[in-house]
Amino acid sequence: xxxxxxxxSIHLILIGDELLNGNIADLNGKWLGRYLNSKGHSLASIDIxxxxxxxxxxxxxxxxxxxxxxxxxxxxxxxPTKDDRTKNAVADYFSKPLEERAxxxxxxxxxxxxxxxxxxxxxNHYHLFPKDMTPLENPSGLAPGIFYEQTQKxxxxxxxxxxxxxxxxxxxxENQRTDLLSSEEAxxxxxxxxxxxxxxxxxxxxxxxxxxxLERWGKVSxxxxxxxxxxxxxxKNQNHLFEDEIxxxxxxxxxxxxxxxxxxxGPESLPEKIILEAKEKSIxxxxxxxxxxxxxxxxxxxxPGSSEVFLGSVVSYANEVKENILNVKTETLKKHxxxxxxxxxxxxxxxxxxxxxxxxxxxxxIAGPGGGSPKKPVGTVAIGIATSDEVHADIFYxxxxxxxxxxxxxxxxxxxxxxxxxxxxx
Amino acid sequence: xxxxxxxxSIHLILIGDELLNGNIADLNGKWLGRYLNSKGHSLASIDIxxxxxxxxxxxxxxxxxxxxxxxxxxxxxxxPTKDDRTKNAVADYFSKPLEERAxxxxxxxxxxxxxxxxxxxxxNHYHLFPKDMTPLENPSGLAPGIFYEQTQKxxxxxxxxxxxxxxxxxxxxENQRTDLLSSEEAxxxxxxxxxxxxxxxxxxxxxxxxxxxLERWGKVSxxxxxxxxxxxxxxKNQNHLFEDEIxxxxxxxxxxxxxxxxxxxGPESLPEKIILEAKEKSIxxxxxxxxxxxxxxxxxxxxPGSSEVFLGSVVSYANEVKENILNVKTETLKKHxxxxxxxxxxxxxxxxxxxxxxxxxxxxxIAGPGGGSPKKPVGTVAIGIATSDEVHADIFYxxxxxxxxxxxxxxxxxxxxxxxxxxxxx
Numbered sequence: 001x002x003x004x005x006x007x008x009s010i011h012l013i014l015i016g017d018e019l020l021n022g023n024i025a026d027l028n029g030k031w032l033g034r035y036l037n038s039k040g041h042s043l044a045s046i047d048i049x050x051x052x053x054x055x056x057x058x059x060x061x062x063x064x065x066x067x068x069x070x071x072x073x074x075x076x077x078x079x080p081t082k083d084d085r086t087k088n089a090v091a092d093y094f095s096k097p098l099e100e101r102a103x104x105x106x107x108x109x110x111x112x113x114x115x116x117x118x119x120x121x122x123x124n125h126y127h128l129f130p131k132d133m134t135p136l137e138n139p140s141g142l143a144p145g146i147f148y149e150q151t152q153k154x155x156x157x158x159x160x161x162x163x164x165x166x167x168x169x170x171x172x173x174e175n176q177r178t179d180l181l182s183s184e185e186a187x188x189x190x191x192x193x194x195x196x197x198x199x200x201x202x203x204x205x206x207x208x209x210x211x212x213x214l215e216r217w218g219k220v221s222x223x224x225x226x227x228x229x230x231x232x233x234x235x236k237n238q239n240h241l242f243e244d245e246i247x248x249x250x251x252x253x254x255x256x257x258x259x260x261x262x263x264x265x266g267p268e269s270l271p272e273k274i275i276l277e278a279k280e281k282s283i284x285x286x287x288x289x290x291x292x293x294x295x296x297x298x299x300x301x302x303x304p305g306s307s308e309v310f311l312g313s314v315v316s317y318a319n320e321v322k323e324n325i326l327n328v329k330t331e332t333l334k335k336h337x338x339x340x341x342x343x344x345x346x347x348x349x350x351x352x353x354x355x356x357x358x359x360x361x362x363x364x365x366i367a368g369p370g371g372g373s374p375k376k377p378v379g380t381v382a383i384g385i386a387t388s389d390e391v392h393a394d395i396f397y398x399x400x401x402x403x404x405x406x407x408x409x410x411x412x413x414x415x416x417x418x419x420x421x422x423x424x425x426x
Numbered sequence: 427x428x429x430x431x432x433x434x435s436i437h438l439i440l441i442g443d444e445l446l447n448g449n450i451a452d453l454n455g456k457w458l459g460r461y462l463n464s465k466g467h468s469l470a471s472i473d474i475x476x477x478x479x480x481x482x483x484x485x486x487x488x489x490x491x492x493x494x495x496x497x498x499x500x501x502x503x504x505x506p507t508k509d510d511r512t513k514n515a516v517a518d519y520f521s522k523p524l525e526e527r528a529x530x531x532x533x534x535x536x537x538x539x540x541x542x543x544x545x546x547x548x549x550n551h552y553h554l555f556p557k558d559m560t561p562l563e564n565p566s567g568l569a570p571g572i573f574y575e576q577t578q579k580x581x582x583x584x585x586x587x588x589x590x591x592x593x594x595x596x597x598x599x600e601n602q603r604t605d606l607l608s609s610e611e612a613x614x615x616x617x618x619x620x621x622x623x624x625x626x627x628x629x630x631x632x633x634x635x636x637x638x639x640l641e642r643w644g645k646v647s648x649x650x651x652x653x654x655x656x657x658x659x660x661x662k663n664q665n666h667l668f669e670d671e672i673x674x675x676x677x678x679x680x681x682x683x684x685x686x687x688x689x690x691x692g693p694e695s696l697p698e699k700i701i702l703e704a705k706e707k708s709i710x711x712x713x714x715x716x717x718x719x720x721x722x723x724x725x726x727x728x729x730p731g732s733s734e735v736f737l738g739s740v741v742s743y744a745n746e747v748k749e750n751i752l753n754v755k756t757e758t759l760k761k762h763x764x765x766x767x768x769x770x771x772x773x774x775x776x777x778x779x780x781x782x783x784x785x786x787x788x789x790x791x792i793a794g795p796g797g798g799s800p801k802k803p804v805g806t807v808a809i810g811i812a813t814s815d816e817v818h819a820d821i822f823y824x825x826x827x828x829x830x831x832x833x834x835x836x837x838x839x840x841x842x843x844x845x846x847x848x849x850x851x852x
Contacts (some may be wrong), residue, residue, distance in 0.1 A: 018649045020469045021615055022460025023658070025453060029474065034448025043446045045481075046474035048455065051647070055471075080626040081648040082637055123626050140827050161650065163828055189447055200506040200549050211508055221477070222507040223444045224587065232449070287720075287741075293727025294713075294720030297741045301719025302831050304795055306743075313741035314751070315713075315723045321738040321781055325751060355747055369730050401566050402589055405728050 008069045010041055013059050014048045015076040015086055016160055027162045028075050035169070040183030040240075051077055053089035060093055060155070069152040071180065073169070076160030078143040080124035086157050090146060091130035098128040104135055104144060111142055136176075139167040147172070154180060186240040190217075190249060194261045195228030195417060202229055207258045217245055226413050228261070263420065270416050271299045271306075277423050278309040285419065286357030287313035288326050288347040290338065291365035291381060296412040311355045316347070326350030339364050339376050341393035344384030348393065352386050359426065360386050361419045362393070367407045372400065381411045385422050394418075434497055435470045436462060437489045441502040441512055442586055443476050453588045454501050461595070466609030466666075477503055479515035486519055486581070495578040497606065499595070502586030504569040506550035512583055516572060517556035524554040530561055530570060537568060562602075565593040573598070580606060612666040616643075616675060620687045621654030621843060628655055633684045643671055652839050654687070689846065696842050697725045697732075703849050704735040711845065712783030713739035714752055714773040716764065717791035717807060722838040737781045742773070752776030765790050765802050767819035770810030774819065778812050785852065786812050787845045788819070793833045798826065807837045811848050820844075 012032055018024050026048065033043045049055045056074070063072045077086030091098055104127045105119075112119035121127065126143055129135055136145030136156070141164040146157035158168045173181050194202065199222055203211055210231075214220045219234040233249065235242050250265055264273050278285055287297050297313035300306050314325050319338055322328040327350040328343055336342040344362045351360030365381025372378035378400040384393035398410050438458055444450050452474065459469045475481045482500070489498045503512030517524055530553045531545075538545035547553065552569055555561055562571030562582070567590040572583040584594045599607050620628065625648055629637055636657075640646045645660040659675065661668050676691055690699055704711055713723050723739035726732050740751050745764055748754040753776040754769055762768040770788045777786030791807025798804035804826040810819035824836050 017647050018658075019455070020459050020472065021463055021658075021660075022456050022458075023615070023617075023649060023656070025451065025456040027451060029445070030448050030451040032448075033446050037447055044476070046446065046472075048472035048474075050470075079648075079650070081629055083647045123630050140825065163825075163832065167827065189449070203507055204549050221443050221509045222505075223449060224505070230449070232444075232447075234447075289720070292724075293732075293736075294715070294723030294739050294741065295727075297720025297743075298718075298724050298834070301721075301741075301743065301793075301834070304830055306719075307797075310719075311744040312747040312751075313720050313739075313743075315720065315727075315739035315741060317723075317727065317733055317739075318737040318781075324782070325738075325740070325780060354751060355744075356750070367727075371733075399566065399589075401593065404730055406589065408724070408727070 008041065008071055009044045009063075009066070010036060010071045011044055011063045011073070012046045013056070013072065013074045014046060014160070015051055015056060015074060016048075017050050017083070019048050019076075020050055028160065028165045031162065031166055032073070032169070035166075036181070037187045037189060039173070039181045040186045041181055042187070051083045051085050053085050053092060056086065056089040057093045060090070064150075064153050064155075071154045071156065074155070074157045075165055078145070078157060078159045080126075080143075087130065087146065090148070090155065090157055091133075094130070094133075094148065096130040096132055099131050100127055101129045101135070104129060107144075108142070136168055137171050138164055139171050140164045145172070147177075184238050185236050186238075186242075188235045188242045190233045190235055190242070190246060190265070191267055192231040192233070192249075192253065192262060193228065193264045193266075194231065194258060195263050197228060197261050199224055199229050202231075202258060202261075206261070207256050210256060210258060213252065214249070217249055226410055227417060228263075263417070269303075270413060270420065271303050274300065274416060274420050274423060275303040275306045275309060277420070279305075281423065281426060282309075283359060283423055283426055284309055284311055284357045285423075286311045286351050286355035286360045288351035288354075288360055288362040288384075289313055289315045290317060290322070290347070290363055291367045292363045292408055292412045292415070293317060293367075295408050296361070296363065296415055299412055299416065311357045314351060314354060322347060322350075325354055327353065337376070339366055339380055339382055341382045341384070341395055344382035344393040345386070345391045346384075348384035348386035349391050352388060358387060359419065359422050361415050361422075362386070363411055363415055365407075365411050367404045367411070368400065369404060379407055381414070383411075383415045383418055385418050387422075387426070434467065434495045435489075435492070436467055436497045437470055437499070438472045439482070439485050439498065439500045440472060440474045440586070441477055441482060441500060442474075443509070445474050445502075446476055454586065454591045457588065457592055458499070458595070461592075462607070463613045463615060465599070465607045466612045467607055468613070477509045477511050479511050479518060482512065482515040483519045486516070490576075490579050490581075497580045497582065500581070500583045501591055504571070504583060504585045506552075506569075513556065513572065516574070516581065516583055517559075520556070520559075520574065522556040522558055525557050526553055527555045527561070530555060533570075534568070562594055563597050564590055565597050566590045571598070573603075610664050611662050612664075612668075614661045614668045616659045616661055616668070616672060616691070617693055618657040618659070618675075618679065618688060619654065619690045619692075620657065620684060621689050623654060623687050625650055625655050628657075628684060628687075632687070633682050636682060636684060639678065640675070643675055652836055653843060654689075689843070696839060696846065697729050700726065700842060700846050700849060701729040701732045701735060703846070705731075707849065707852060708735075709785060709849055709852055710735055710737055710783045711849075712737045712777050712781035712786045714777035714780075714786055714788040714810075715739050715741045716743060716748070716773070716789055717793045718789045718834055718838045718841070719743060719793075721834050722787070722789065722841055725838055725842065737783045740777060740780060748773060748776075751780055753779065763802070765792055765806055765808055767808045767810070767821055770808035770819040771812070771817045772810075774810035774812035775817050778814060784813060785845065785848050787841050787848075788812070789837055789841055791833075791837050793830045793837070794826065795830060805833055807840070809837075809841045809844055811844050813848075813852070
């Protein structure tokens with residue numbers, strides 16, 4: 001897998017029928033991948049398997065018999081119900097009986113008292129623990145994790161609930177066993193974020209040598225996003241500093257024909273960039289939403305500290321709300337329909353007044369599945385942007401084949417790109 | 427795996443470094459799991475592996491050498507860039523050379539012309555295709571999929587982009603090869619949705635026999651959610667109708683002590699239930715949000731047809747917006763602070779007036795990471811609910827250990843439970 005003979009291979013096994021029958025999507029893999037990268041490691045694979053002891057054993061076996069050092073992290077199946085089978089499966093696999101642990105009983109009693117409850121063995125079996133294995137502190141929940149080590153192989157079981165999974169692993173790797181992830185190398189995945197061009201135009205037409213040139217600095221990969229392509233360069237070095245490489249890459253990119261399509265180089269998301277740049281210029285922003293239904297505001301308010309520059313959003317789903325709060329004229333609605341550049345422009349202007357902001361972004365469109373017409377099909381959105389003395393609005397068309405949630409997301413992100421541009425020229 | 431000797435085992439292999447380094451979370455697994463269930467099948471496993479031909483081959487091998495019929499679906503790595511290696515890896519694995527396909531060239535030319543572009547082999551290599559394999563129609567994109575069949579084994583390669591993945595598989599299974607997923611049995615996963623009790627209280631105290639009793643109808647599993655537990659019963663039968671079992675289970679549950687904690691039995695989400703029940707009673711709803719920043723509105727507007735009963739949301743992030751649009755009194759803000767039941771109550775009352783709705787739900791809280799204080803720590807939220815002649819508000823405290831996005835989500839869902847209750851007693 002790697003040229004470096006000592007590199008640890010780290011595998012994640014996600015256990016739970018709910019991950020295979022469409023009830024929930026996993027979040028722990030994404031978090032762990034990023035976390036390991038920040039520590040100079042990579043996640044080699046993820047297996048998602050049902051709550052079945054024989055399958056858990058087979059999957060564990062696969063990684064424990066492979067040569068070289070490895071860490072296998074299991075997520076899920078540590079709770080109190082009958083379909084929580086990870087502890088027993090791991091104990092059985094290593095032929096370790098479960099035994100009552102006095103220290104766990106103490107911890108459990110204290111934990112339950114803190115929650116004004118009492119623990120007893122009828123509540124759960126968290127006090128029964130595989131012999132010779134080490135319980136792991138659960139900073140955000142009740143079920144203890146499991147750690148077991150053999151020559152070159154470490155096995156960790158953590159709960160599937162994301163905040164328990166994350167806090168347990170951080171506690172363990174950063175306070176208990178810092179040696180496990182110690183690394184001479186650091187990894188930094190530099191993100192070159194482009195927009196409005198498909199992959200094949202970037203690498204086939206605009207900048208055919210780009211990929212090869214970027215490979216001078218590290219492994220290159222390309223990830224299509226809603227409105228463009230993120231090009232990633234995986235930087236690795238031993239001094240844990242990447243400033244020089246990043247400056248070199250930035251200088252190189254400035255000279256390429258791709259430059260006008262790059263909206264950001266770095267890990268920040270579009271909402272993060274908007275909040276950051278609005279703060280730098282002390283621009284107060286507001287939204288007037290219809291079809292996005294609050295999603296654009298939610299994207300911006302996901303950013304910590306957004307309250308310094310984001311004043312609010314008028315989600316005017318009904319036309320009456322557009323009229324009453326945003327001052328959209330009844331005749332404009334009648335003449336052009338709610339989904340029109342005229343209404344989007346009035347919404348944005350009305351938003352500047354109602355919210356007393358410097359820039360207001362507005363949306364009016366059709367997210368479907370109903371409400372489309374031949375002239376204005378599902379996927380149509382009018383996006384307006386206004387300042388105190390200027391307003392303009394455009395109509396965009398997206399594929400009616402996308403579902404409602406994805407169209408809302410596309411509308412919101414397309415508008416946020418307009419907002420970023422407006423902040424930049426403000 | 428199953429008692430039924432002929433049951434197909436279906437495996438999904440997700441290919442892409444971006445799924446292992448934390449850049450994106452997979453969505454195709456969740457969709458496929460649900461889709462297969464609806465056809466009477468289950469997804470047996472998911473492997474997430476890097477864009478490396480040797481790893482792709484090893485993973486494919488694992489499922490092709492296992493006994494019995496199986497379908498292996500690969501997702502990702504079919505695009506035009508250098509890190510798209512799935513087609514070559516699969517061709518190599520089966521020792522099939524790539525050959526130029528005249529039919530693919532025709533399709534590509536037509537497809538590009540439709541987009542006012544022209545295709546040529548410099549754009550991509552979609553016209554080179556593994557010998558003896560079948561190209562799959564891509565209804566939402568350009569890269570063709572791949573189908574290859576050997577005795578009892580079928581391999582399908584589809585793009586990783588979710589709407590291309592979904593539309594290609596639906597087209598293939600429903601129009602091209604309906605035989606592959608034909609099943610005598612249908613599966614229905616009945617969801618019993620409870621709230622405000624942890625798993626161990628449900629199965630340890632309130633209803634200790636519930637699990638065994640429910641097993642009379644099918645496999646039982648339990649999934650902890652933000653505010654309660656979803657208990658799932660996997661119903662299987664050959665007549666494809668589940669009404670009788672569902673009625674039996676509902677009648678049984680009515681007699682159990684769990685009944686008051688069940689807020690819904692069925693697949694609908696909380697926002698779906700709210701919209702549905704508001705429609706039944708013709709109740710117009712509105713929101714006045716602060717800390718949730720538009721997320722509660724976005725949840726409601728994810729539901730198709732929500733515009734029939736959802737009028738809008740005033741996302742009043744800044745206090746001035748609370749005062750100007752929602753008519754919150756300056757002195758209330760000064761005396762009690764923005765995060766108080768007094769302000770939440772005024773927001774909800776103001777929302778009823780500003781949006782002209784029958785019920786308005788309001789939120790004011792601290793999602794962090796900044797802004798907390800000893801008296802009002804991060805995780806505190808005031809939730810108000812008003813009708814034209816009634817208002818009340820409560821304060822809730824959630825763990826400050828949760829991150830900002832998760833706290834926003836918890837706040838929003840907690841409030842939506844209040845809203846559902848209010849609709850029920852309206």
